[in-house]
Amino acid sequence: MKYYIGIILLVLTGCVNKTPSEDSQKVIMDPNPTSEMAQQMREMTKELEAIKIKLEKNETLGKNLLNFELIHHQQVTDSSFNKPHIEPMSIAYHYAVGEFNKEPSIKNYSSIINNCSSCHQLSCQGPLVKINKLMIKNL
Numbered sequence: 001m002k003y004y005i006g007i008i009l010l011v012l013t014g015c016v017n018k019t020p021s022e023d024s025q026k027v028i029m030d031p032n033p034t035s036e037m038a039q040q041m042r043e044m045t046k047e048l049e050a051i052k053i054k055l056e057k058n059e060t061l062g063k064n065l066l067n068f069e070l071i072h073h074q075q076v077t078d079s080s081f082n083k084p085h086i087e088p089m090s091i092a093y094h095y096a097v098g099e100f101n102k103e104p105s106i107k108n109y110s111s112i113i114n115n116c117s118s119c120h121q122l123s124c125q126g127p128l129v130k131i132n133k134l135m136i137k138n139l
């Protein structure tokens with residue numbers, strides 16, 4: 001059962017980001033193979049979920065918890081993801097992660113999640129549902 005839910009979640013949240021014209025030009029056997037970048041996105045999501053729970057419980061967090069590769073250095077599933085906004089937004093995201101590592105507060109956590117969200121508004125909107133769940137509300 002768990003296994004099926006996992007698959008459904010992957011299908012729902014994966015980045016299907018093609019324009020109709022691109023779709024009709026190539027037959028895609030597996031629309032969402034796991035690229036380096038997709039894999040990293042999944043790991044970031046998992047780690048941030050764990051951090052969110054701790055922050056909500058007011059637990060004290062240690063410094064330098066997060067250590068992600070630069071997003072724009074990762075290989076993507078489909079070259080249509082290589083858009084000009086990726087690099088500057090990846091750098092902004094990396095900066096937010098660095099600030100959180102120095103000072104692991106709710107404010108700095110929220111700024112990481114806002115960066116996820118901004119890049120995804122432009123890249124692929126599927127994961128926004130997941131990203132919105134990572135936001136800490138009612139501050």
Ligand code: HEC
Pocket residue numbers: 010013014015032035036037038039041042044045048071075076077078081085086087089090091093112113115116117119120123124127130131134
């Ligand atoms: C610099 C832009 C950028 C930032 C910042 C970013 N993403 Fe992504 N994300 C992408 C792109 C592009 C893909 C598609 C990657 C691929 O399939 O190769 C993706 C894919 C994903 C996926 C789907 C992975 C899969 O299984 O196919 C999830 C979930 C995700 N991102 C969550 C997040 C979260 C959470 C954050 C913040 C911690 C984040 N993203 C930050 C650009 C970004």
